[in-house]
Every structure is written in C-alpha cells, then in structure tokens.
Amino acid sequence: MKKTLTLLFSIAITCASWAQTQVSGVVKDANNEVLPGANVLEKGTQNGATTDFDGKFQLTVQEGAILVISYSGFETQEIAVDGRKTFTITLQEGLQLEEVVVTGSRTPARSNTSSPLPVDIVGVKELQATGQTTFDKALQYKIPSFNTVNTPVNDATSLLDPYEIRNMGPSRTLILINGKRKNLSALLYTQTSPGRGETGADISGIPTDAIKTIQILRDGASAQYGSDAIAGVMNIILKDDYKNGSATFRSGISGEGDGEMLGISVNNGTKLGEGKGFINYTVDFSKTALANRPGTVDAAGEAADFGADINDVQEFLSRRPDAGNINGSPETTAAKFLINGGIDLKEDNELYFNAAYVYKKVNSFANYRTPYWRTIEDFPYLGNFFPGSNPNNQGSYTDAYGNTFQGNGYDGYVPTFEGDLNDYNATVGFRSKLNGWNVDVSATFGGNQQTYKVNNSHNRNEVFVPTYDSNTGTFEPTRLYQENSQISFDPGGTAFSHVVGNIDISKILSDQVAVAFGAEFRTENFEVIEGELASYDGGGADSFAGNRPENSGNFNRYNLGAYASIDWDINKDFLLSGTARIENYSDFGSTFVWKASSRYKFAEDKYTLRASISTGFRAPTLHQIYTQKAQYSFVPGQGIQVGGLVNNISPQARLLGIPKLDAESSTNFTVGLGGKPFKNFSFTIDYYSISVEDRIVLGTEIGRTGDASNPLDILLDSNNLSDISFFSNAIDTKTSGLDFVFSYNNLKAGNGKLGFNLSGNYTIQNERDGAVKNPAIVEGAGQSVVNETQEALFFTSRPRTKWIFGTTYDIGKFGFSLNNTYFGKTTFKQQGLDTNLRTEFTPKIVTDLGVNFNVDKNWTIGFNANNILNVLPEWSFKAENAAGQAILNDPAQVKNQSNLITFNQRYSQMTYDGYHFSQLGALFNLSVNYKF
Structure with missing residues (x-):
C-alpha cells in the first residue's frame, strides 16, 4: 500500500511538471x-515577470497560456505560447498614449485625448530629471504657468515658499492627493512678498519618490471640488504598486561652494493579503546647508537711515562689508514619510488608504543689528549680552539710571529665526460597485503646525515691575527686561487642521450618458499659539514679536457642499x-456655482477642440479672518518698524469701520485645441480668461493722518505702532493668457532616440478691474489699501511670459537632457521708490543639463547641473516719464533710490519682491539609484 501511494504521488508530480512550461525571451x-522594465503576464493570472536591463525575461506558465506584454507608450500584445519556449517580441509604439485623467471630472475617468479640459500629466521621472531637490521647485522648471522662488529674510516664509499658477496666488490653486483635498498650511504670508495675504498647502513636503504622476488641471473647478479651485487643481497621484522599489542617495552643492545638500530616500512596497492588496511606502531624509548671498552695504545710506556718524559706519563696514547680513537659502532639515495602499475585500469592493507625515526644521536669520543701529550708548548692557571685537566699544557705559556695564567689544548681533514645521494628512476610503453604481466613501484628516523660536536677541523695552526692597521696606520699580532680558524666546506659532468627509456616486447609464453626484462635509480649525510673556511684552523680542494672549486662540468653522x-x-x-454645486459655510453663508464644458474630436480623432465656462468661489481662510499681530518690517528710509495687522472681527476693526470678509467669486472661460497629427508629435494650445470679484487682499500699511483726533491716529498712538494693515475684499481683477505645449519624441537619431518638448505661458492681461474698494476711514485719509507696490505684487511680479524648451537623447546606457527655461520680464514698484520710476527685471534663460548612466539593471547614476551658466537675476530702473528720466540722469539720485529699495544694498541682488528665479546661481547635484 505504501509503495502504491508513493507511485501515485510521483505520477501526480510528474503530470504537474508536464503541465507547466518555462518560457523566456526578449522584448x-x-x-x-531592447525595452527594460516591460511587463510580461500570464493572462488571467497574477503570474508575471519584468524584463531586465537587456530586455530579457523568464517565466513558468501553464500549457496553453497566453502572454500579455505591455510597456508604457506602446501597444499591448497578446501571444499564445503554443508549445514554444523562446520568444522575440516587438512592441509597436501607440499613436497616442492614453493616459487616464481623473482630475476635473466627477464622472468615470476618461483618457487624456477625450477629456474636455486642459490637463497636464507629468510623470515622476520627468520631475526627477529636473534635478531640483524639492517637488515644488521641480514643477517650477516643468510647468510654465507655475511659479515659486525662495524669498530672503521673510520670517516664517522661509519655512514654505509661496507658489502659484497663472499669477493667481497660492490660495487659488486646490491641491489634491489621490483626488482628496490636502490641508492648508498654517502659514499666512504677511510680508511684502509674492503670495502676500494668502496661504497654500505645503507641496514642498511631498517626497518626489512617492509620486506616480501629477495631473494639473489648468481651469477653474470650484463646481467639482469647492473652494480654492479658481486658478486650477493639482492632483498628486501616489505610486500604487508593491514592486519596482528603489533607494536613492542624493548630494549637491552650489557653484559658490555653499548650500551643501545630502539626502536619502527609499521607496518600496509589499503585498497585502493573498495578492489582493498592496502597500507602497516612501521614507525620505535630507539636509541642506545655508547658502548666503548678502550684498555690499552702502555707508552713506546707513548713516542717513540710522542717524549714525559716517566714520562709525565706515569703520564697521570695513570689517563687515555685508553689515553681517545673512540672507539666501536657509539651513533646512526634513524628514518625510508616506504610505499608500489598498486591498480588495471581495469582488467590486476595495478599501484604500494613504497617510503622510513631514517634519521640517529651518534655521534662518533676521537683519543684522549693527552697532550703530542698536547702539551700546542706548543699551549699555548689550556689551554683556553680545561681546564682540569692536575696538570702539571696549570701555564702560552707564545707563540713564546710573547702572554701569562693560562694552566688551560690542559689535552688534544677528537674531535667529528658527522654525519647526509638522504636516500630516491621511485618507481612508471604501469603493464599491452596487447595481452598476460606483460608490466612493472617504474620510480625510490633515493638519499643519508651525512653531518658532528667536535666539540671540533681547527684549529692549522698558517694562517695570514692583520689587520689594528689604533695606527701605518699600516696593521699588525694577526693569523686567533690557539688562534683565533673556536672549532666547518662544514667540508661539500657528496651526491648521481639517476633517473632510466625501461621498461620490457615479454611473455610466449608457454608451452616451454618465452621471455623478455627491456631498462633502468639512470642518476646519485654525489656532494662533500664544507666545511666552517676554516674546511680546512691551514690544517683544527684537526682530520677531510673539503672539499676544488677546490675539491667540482656537477658531473653527464647518461647511457642507453637494x-x-x-x-x-x-x-x-x-x-x-x-x-452644479452648492455650498454653505457656517461663517458667511451659501454660494452656488456651475460649470459647462465641451469637446469635439475631428479628422479621425487627430484633433480635439475643447471649451469650458464656469463660475467659482474662494472662501476667506480662517487665517485671513482671525490673524491679528504686531510685526517687524523694513520701511524704506526708516529701517525696521513695528506695524500692526488688525483682523476684521476685532474691536479695532469696528472702530475703523472695516467690513467683515466675504467670499471671492470668479468667472472662468477656456477654449483650446489639441492634436496628434502624426506619430510622435502632439500639441495643445489653450486660451484662458479669469475674472475675480471681491478679491481678498492684505492691504498696504496705513499710516497716520496727522490729525490727533482721528480714530486711526488714536489707534496707532495707543499701541505704539507705525502703521496698520488689514484684509478686505478690495479689488476685482481680470487675468487672461495662453498656454502652449508641443511634444515631438522617439525620433531615431543615430543609435539613440531624440525628443523635443516646448511649453509656454503668455499673459495677455493681468490687472485690476475698476476702482479699489477702500473703507471710508482710509478713503478719508487720502490713502488706499492697494497702492502701486500691492498692484505690482498682484499683477507684474511674475514673468509675463515663461517658456521651457527641453531636449532628451537616450543612447545605450546613457540618457541626456538639456532644458532651457526662459523667464520673461517682470516689473515692480517697491515701497519707497519714487513714483516716476519702476524697477524692471531683465528676461533671462536658465539652462539645466542632466546626464543619467545606467550601470546595469539595478544601478543608475545621475548628474544634474542646474543653471549651468550661472545666470543671476538682474534689475534696473526705468523711467515712467520725463521726471523719472531726470532722476536717472543724476547718479546721486539713482544711488539714493537704489538704497531705499534694497535696504542700502543688503538685497542688491535679492530684493524682497519681483525676482523671478533662484538667486543662488549654479547648483550641482549627484544621485545614485539602486532598484530592488
């Protein structure tokens, strides 16, 4: 019996072996x-293989199997095995790569060629090929209508650079992750820099290696997605496989030898369950050192601004020509974690999830407090706080109260501004198909917190507290700060979070009709985190005052949309x-918006004509409604002054008659033509027009009227402020332009393949429509919440035109890329500049070179030289009229004007406003990638 069972088992094993065949081949x-990375799958199973670096594969399949061979950009083939064991498979390139578009429509997804809306689709390899170290900077050199640059010494702005599409500000582009709303940043941009008065999501914190594709809808989409989608939608699609993992080591340095960068990232995945689910994860760590680009400070301008002896100024600048200033790209450390996963519960039912956490620490600096600005004569104790090597400050100094202090070579000090950012988001959802209806139910959680620290500073304000004197038996006033001040401060910070619930239902009713409907509930919370007493008391820490208790707290709202x-x-x-969409907000009421779009294909589907018209809205953010604080800023000719930001629901706002904020409304129109007239060549041309009514702006600083009885002057005097600013629905705007995308790829050139890509954005119109809507008290004071500086920030501080021309060449194990980005002219009207002049930034071309070497099927080495020609922004004065030309004809007046807008040349290259690409010059990056 035992022998019989052994014989039967052997026969079974032998039959199973006969029933399987090992096949191999090349694609x-x-x-x-050869095509490395092509997928070879046994049809009807999950049994498959991927071709190696030489295009080869091996696979064990059942007899009678059919092989399914696929590769991105090529037509999929099916080949019956029919007893063969070796194959040479040739794939044909598809006439049109049918990329699935899920952005911009709530009905079932369509291919890119049949979408009625202009959508850019960018793959992760294209982002990595730019050589940029963060996701937002990679988009800067990939999408012409997208702009973002580093801003120097703008306090919390160093944590998160403002970005925008079509010059519309960061708050008018909605960010999605896998189709779900990403939380806003806690940061409100309040300095005079691009994005002033707005906030956006922290896209720089998204690890590039976690991204599968980016879909950028260049059209208003409030009807589909709700608030913030006036300029467009960016949908970040995460990697969704458990294979093809890799690890990447990155390093870089600037052409000046600073800004060193080191980073490492790992992206990989694993199966969940019995092949019915996946999880893909990414871990990314990086550190970038300080890159400093200070200007050479002008002594005469300094002496005039600070009322200092010219000899003292010259002596200091002889030792420190840059006046000790540190500005440029701050030291940044970042840790990023992200997972994306899904699992099939049963037929037509799927559970999906993703989560991300980002920690970022940024160390930057305020303007250097020179010894003729914060003088030891005014503050004798500074010699004890900040000893230095100034030969003129070696003696002893006595204050107004008879206290004596040693000078200790006091030579000024530079306060630090240090920020800690924590950002998280997570989504869990369930998809199902019920009687032909697609049902998607999800919950999304997200938040962002930014807290700050000021070091190497002091509280210089006279605040007295009664102190008991045991000798006299009385209470005597004692200064709480100045010589008793601490030098490290916790000024607080801000936090934002939201919870979003979505239900989306859709169905293809017939070959011609598809419908969708759904609802969204969202609750938002904004917190102003109180600073410690010393950070705000009196006037607070020198350089950055903390959040006062009366300006701090938690503020929330909810909204429901359908x-x-x-x-x-x-x-x-x-x-x-x-x-069509309707939304109701708990703090300002309801809004109704709609969208209609169309697409017509002709000439055998080679060309597509498309158009859309829509209305939209943007709700005021909680940041804009509730932020109130004192802030330090540079006032031309006066140095650093303290101004106040008054929120719209405060007693101060009621006193001044400042109205509460309402939602912006918009009308968008887009018409475009796209086509692929012949193999390998495609193009799109789109015209857009965006009209925004009641646009929310953070107005310019409003100063004293000179009338001591005026409520405005009373408010400023009682709070020791130089000026105030506030938010209002101040203007209507019109923006229009053209987007171009041309692509000609896979051209045979010698033994390699050549590709060309040309894309561009041209702004036809970007301007205010009608008069500024000033509150009566501002109008009566002869001032305006929108001045020429504000107009420039909104309309001309971004390039009027921007073009990206890219060339790629792949041959053997090498891949080459050469990109030229043309940044068109920008103009600006800096605060303090003579009204007869403007500044104009010269058009420039930034050239990037990339080289990839595929060592073998696992190892790839990449080298990128960004801005290889070391092109820097350049600006010059332009005359508006004859009076302006007269100024330009006088070198002394030109120098004075230049000093006014650059803080006496501290920012001769890097002015606060108007520059349109990085000021760091050439950057060199090396990466080594290992595929698992």
Missing part, C-alpha cells in the same frame, strides 16, 4: 532596441458636460 521596440454632474456623448466625437 524590443520597432527599432530593435454637487451633481452629467456627461453626454452626443456621438463618438462630440461631448457635453455640466456640473
């Missing part, structure tokens, strides 16, 4: 070049789409 393209959408394919070429 090539039409030019006989939408309905329909797509009607009148025939195979002609599509009509419509969406």
Whole structure:
C-alpha cells in the first residue's frame, strides 16, 4: 500500500511538471532596441515577470497560456505560447498614449485625448530629471504657468515658499492627493512678498519618490471640488504598486561652494493579503546647508537711515562689508514619510488608504543689528549680552539710571529665526460597485503646525515691575527686561487642521450618458499659539514679536457642499458636460456655482477642440479672518518698524469701520485645441480668461493722518505702532493668457532616440478691474489699501511670459537632457521708490543639463547641473516719464533710490519682491539609484 501511494504521488508530480512550461525571451521596440522594465503576464493570472536591463525575461506558465506584454507608450500584445519556449517580441509604439485623467471630472475617468479640459500629466521621472531637490521647485522648471522662488529674510516664509499658477496666488490653486483635498498650511504670508495675504498647502513636503504622476488641471473647478479651485487643481497621484522599489542617495552643492545638500530616500512596497492588496511606502531624509548671498552695504545710506556718524559706519563696514547680513537659502532639515495602499475585500469592493507625515526644521536669520543701529550708548548692557571685537566699544557705559556695564567689544548681533514645521494628512476610503453604481466613501484628516523660536536677541523695552526692597521696606520699580532680558524666546506659532468627509456616486447609464453626484462635509480649525510673556511684552523680542494672549486662540468653522454632474456623448466625437454645486459655510453663508464644458474630436480623432465656462468661489481662510499681530518690517528710509495687522472681527476693526470678509467669486472661460497629427508629435494650445470679484487682499500699511483726533491716529498712538494693515475684499481683477505645449519624441537619431518638448505661458492681461474698494476711514485719509507696490505684487511680479524648451537623447546606457527655461520680464514698484520710476527685471534663460548612466539593471547614476551658466537675476530702473528720466540722469539720485529699495544694498541682488528665479546661481547635484 505504501509503495502504491508513493507511485501515485510521483505520477501526480510528474503530470504537474508536464503541465507547466518555462518560457523566456526578449522584448524590443520597432527599432530593435531592447525595452527594460516591460511587463510580461500570464493572462488571467497574477503570474508575471519584468524584463531586465537587456530586455530579457523568464517565466513558468501553464500549457496553453497566453502572454500579455505591455510597456508604457506602446501597444499591448497578446501571444499564445503554443508549445514554444523562446520568444522575440516587438512592441509597436501607440499613436497616442492614453493616459487616464481623473482630475476635473466627477464622472468615470476618461483618457487624456477625450477629456474636455486642459490637463497636464507629468510623470515622476520627468520631475526627477529636473534635478531640483524639492517637488515644488521641480514643477517650477516643468510647468510654465507655475511659479515659486525662495524669498530672503521673510520670517516664517522661509519655512514654505509661496507658489502659484497663472499669477493667481497660492490660495487659488486646490491641491489634491489621490483626488482628496490636502490641508492648508498654517502659514499666512504677511510680508511684502509674492503670495502676500494668502496661504497654500505645503507641496514642498511631498517626497518626489512617492509620486506616480501629477495631473494639473489648468481651469477653474470650484463646481467639482469647492473652494480654492479658481486658478486650477493639482492632483498628486501616489505610486500604487508593491514592486519596482528603489533607494536613492542624493548630494549637491552650489557653484559658490555653499548650500551643501545630502539626502536619502527609499521607496518600496509589499503585498497585502493573498495578492489582493498592496502597500507602497516612501521614507525620505535630507539636509541642506545655508547658502548666503548678502550684498555690499552702502555707508552713506546707513548713516542717513540710522542717524549714525559716517566714520562709525565706515569703520564697521570695513570689517563687515555685508553689515553681517545673512540672507539666501536657509539651513533646512526634513524628514518625510508616506504610505499608500489598498486591498480588495471581495469582488467590486476595495478599501484604500494613504497617510503622510513631514517634519521640517529651518534655521534662518533676521537683519543684522549693527552697532550703530542698536547702539551700546542706548543699551549699555548689550556689551554683556553680545561681546564682540569692536575696538570702539571696549570701555564702560552707564545707563540713564546710573547702572554701569562693560562694552566688551560690542559689535552688534544677528537674531535667529528658527522654525519647526509638522504636516500630516491621511485618507481612508471604501469603493464599491452596487447595481452598476460606483460608490466612493472617504474620510480625510490633515493638519499643519508651525512653531518658532528667536535666539540671540533681547527684549529692549522698558517694562517695570514692583520689587520689594528689604533695606527701605518699600516696593521699588525694577526693569523686567533690557539688562534683565533673556536672549532666547518662544514667540508661539500657528496651526491648521481639517476633517473632510466625501461621498461620490457615479454611473455610466449608457454608451452616451454618465452621471455623478455627491456631498462633502468639512470642518476646519485654525489656532494662533500664544507666545511666552517676554516674546511680546512691551514690544517683544527684537526682530520677531510673539503672539499676544488677546490675539491667540482656537477658531473653527464647518461647511457642507453637494454637487451633481452629467456627461453626454452626443456621438463618438462630440461631448457635453455640466456640473452644479452648492455650498454653505457656517461663517458667511451659501454660494452656488456651475460649470459647462465641451469637446469635439475631428479628422479621425487627430484633433480635439475643447471649451469650458464656469463660475467659482474662494472662501476667506480662517487665517485671513482671525490673524491679528504686531510685526517687524523694513520701511524704506526708516529701517525696521513695528506695524500692526488688525483682523476684521476685532474691536479695532469696528472702530475703523472695516467690513467683515466675504467670499471671492470668479468667472472662468477656456477654449483650446489639441492634436496628434502624426506619430510622435502632439500639441495643445489653450486660451484662458479669469475674472475675480471681491478679491481678498492684505492691504498696504496705513499710516497716520496727522490729525490727533482721528480714530486711526488714536489707534496707532495707543499701541505704539507705525502703521496698520488689514484684509478686505478690495479689488476685482481680470487675468487672461495662453498656454502652449508641443511634444515631438522617439525620433531615431543615430543609435539613440531624440525628443523635443516646448511649453509656454503668455499673459495677455493681468490687472485690476475698476476702482479699489477702500473703507471710508482710509478713503478719508487720502490713502488706499492697494497702492502701486500691492498692484505690482498682484499683477507684474511674475514673468509675463515663461517658456521651457527641453531636449532628451537616450543612447545605450546613457540618457541626456538639456532644458532651457526662459523667464520673461517682470516689473515692480517697491515701497519707497519714487513714483516716476519702476524697477524692471531683465528676461533671462536658465539652462539645466542632466546626464543619467545606467550601470546595469539595478544601478543608475545621475548628474544634474542646474543653471549651468550661472545666470543671476538682474534689475534696473526705468523711467515712467520725463521726471523719472531726470532722476536717472543724476547718479546721486539713482544711488539714493537704489538704497531705499534694497535696504542700502543688503538685497542688491535679492530684493524682497519681483525676482523671478533662484538667486543662488549654479547648483550641482549627484544621485545614485539602486532598484530592488
């Protein structure tokens, strides 16, 4: 019996072996070049393999199996095994890569060619090829209508650079992750820099290696997604496989030998369950050192601004020509973690989830407090606080109260501004199909917290507290700060969080009609975190005052939205789409918006004509409604002054008659033409027009009227402020332009393949529409909340045109890329500049070179030289009229004007406003990638 069982088992094993076949082969393209990374799958199973670096594969399959061979950009083939064991498979390039578009429509996804809306699709390899170290900077050199740059010495702005699409500010582009709303940053930009008065999501914290593709909808989409989608939508699609993992080591340095960067990231995945689910994870650590680009400070301007002896100024500048200033790109340390996963529960049911956490620490600096600015004569104790090597400050000094202090070579000091950022987001959802209806239910959680620390500073304000004197038996006034001040301060910070619930239902009713509807509930919370007493008391820490108790607290709201959408394919070429949405906010009421779009394909689907018209809205953020604080800023000709930001629900706002904020409303119109007239060549041209009513702006600083009885003067005097600013629905705007994208790829060139890409954005119109809506008290004072500086920030501080021309060449194990980005002219009207002049930034071309070497199927070495020609921004004065030309004809007046807008040349290269690309010059980056 035992022998019989052994025989039967052997026969079974033998039969199973006969029933399987090991096949192998190579996958090539039409030019006989191998295709590494092609997928070979046994049809109807999860049994598959990926071709190696030489395009080869091996696979054990069942008899009678069919092989399915696929590769991105090529037509999928099915080949029956039929007893063969070796294969040479040639894939044909597809006439059109049918990338699935899930952004911009609530009905089931369509291919890129059949979408009625302009959508840019950017893959992770294209982002990595830019050589930029963060996601936002990679987009700067990939999407012409997208702009972001580093801003020097703008306090909390160093934690998160403002970005925007189509010159519309960061708050008018909605950021999605896998189609779900990403939380806003806690940061409100309050300095005179791009993005002033607005806030956006922290996209710089998203690890590039976690991204599969980016879909950027260049059209208003409030009807589909709600608030913030006036300028467009950026949908970040995360990697969704458990294979093809890799580890990357990155290093870099600037052409000046600073700004050293080191980073490492790992992206990998694993199966969940029995092949029915996946989890993909990314871990990224990086550190970037300080890159300092100070200017050479002008002594005469300094002496005039600070009322200092010219000899003292010259002596200090002879030792420190840059006046000790540190500005440029701050030291930054970042840790990023992200997971994305899903699991099939049963047929047509899926549980999905993703989560991310980002920690970022930034060390930057305020303006250097020179010894003729914060003088030892005024503050004798500074010699004890900040001893230095100034030969003129070696003796003893006595204050107004008879206290004597040693000078100790006091030579000034530079306060630090240090920020800690924590950002998180997570989504869990469930997808199902019920009687042909697609149901998607999800919950999204997200938050961002930024807390600050000021070091190497002091509280210089006279605040007295009664102290008991045992000798006299009385209470005597004692100074709480000055010589008794601490030098490290916790000024507090801000935090924002939201919880979003979504239900989305859609169905394809027939070959011609698809419908969708859904609802969203969102609750938001904004917190102003109180600073410690010494950080705000009196006037607070020198350089950055903390949040006062009366300005701190938690503020929240909720909103409920619902939408309905329909797509009607009148025939195979002609599509009509419509969406309507209603939203209700707990703090300002309801709004209704809609969108209609259409697409028509012709000439055998080679060309597509598309158009859309929509209304939109943007709710005022909680940051804009509730932020109130004192802040330090540079006032031309007066140095650093303390101004006040008054919120719209405060007693001060009621006293001044400042109205509460309402939502912005918009009208968007887009029309475009796209096509692929022949193999390898495609193009799109789109015209857009955006009108915004009641645009929310943080107004310019409003100063004294000179009338001591005026409520404005009373408010400033009682709070020891030089000026105040506030938010208001101040202006209507019109923006229009053209977007161009041309691509010609996979051209045979010698033994390699050549590709060309040209994309551009041209602004036709970007201006205020009608008069500024000033509150009566501002109008009566002969001032305006929008002056020429504000107008420039909104409308001309970004390039009027921007073009990106890229060339790629792949040959053997090498890949080369050469990109030229043309930044068009920008103009600016800095605060303090003579009204007869403007500054104009010269158009420039920034050239980037990239080289990849595929050592073998696992190892790749990449080298990028960004801005290889070391091109820097340049600006010059331009005359508005004859009076302006007269100024330009006088070198002394020109120098004076230059000093006014650059803080006496501290920012001769890096002015606060108007520059349009990085000021760090050439950057060199090396990466080594290992594929698991």
